[in-house]
Amino acid sequence: QVQLVDSGGGLVQAGGSLRLSCTASGGTFSNYAMAWFRQVPGKEREFVASISWIGTSTYYKDSVKGRFTISRDNAKGTLDLQMNSLEPEDSAIYYCAASRKSAYFKGTDDYDYWGQGTQVTVSS
Numbered sequence: 001q002v003q004l005v006d007s008g009g010g011l012v013q014a015g016g017s018l019r020l021s022c023t024a025s026g027g028t029f030s031n032y033a034m035a036w037f038r039q040v041p042g043k044e045r046e047f048v049a050s051i052s053w054i055g056t057s058t059y060y061k062d063s064v065k066g067r068f069t070i071s072r073d074n075a076k077g078t079l080d081l082q083m084n085s086l087e088p089e090d091s092a093i094y095y096c097a098a099s100r101k102s103a104y105f106k107g108t109d110d111y112d113y114w115g116q117g118t119q120v121t122v123s124s
Contacts, residue, residue, distance in 0.1 A: 001026050001027065002024055002029075002032065002098050002112075006020065007020070008021045012122055017082070017083060020080065020094055020118060022096030024077040029074055031100070032112075033103035034103070035051070036081045036095070036096055036097070038090075039093050039117075048064060049064065049081060055074075057103055058103070059103060059106065067086075069082040069084075081096075083120070087122060089122075090120060092119075092120060094120055095118075098112060100112060
């Protein structure tokens with residue numbers, strides 16, 4: 001059983017940056033593909049970015065490509081999401097997630113464990 005704790009959210013102006021972090025415990029971190037999802041109230045949770053077990057492959061939602069960077073440190077059991085050039089449309093609760101499947105999969109059903117979420121608010 002893997003426990004995930006998200007952190008790093010906050011309030012930022014449009015064009016600014018934030019770095020989200022996720023700390024894992026209770027399992028072998030390198031056995032899992034990792035991802036970030038986000039959710040706005042009243043909408044479905046959506047895929048943002050994912051990274052393979054050893055970090056060699058990454059995938060991104062089209063609207064965040066070139067602005068967001070996902071990374072992981074298997075020795076520390078941490079996952080990060082560097083978010084630059086933030087837009088008001090990026091405002092959401094962000095969740096990290098772990099999957100036994102490949103990072104290629106982008107559905108919420110493909111992920112087994114979830115963090116509690118961290119709020120990101122981008123003001124215009």
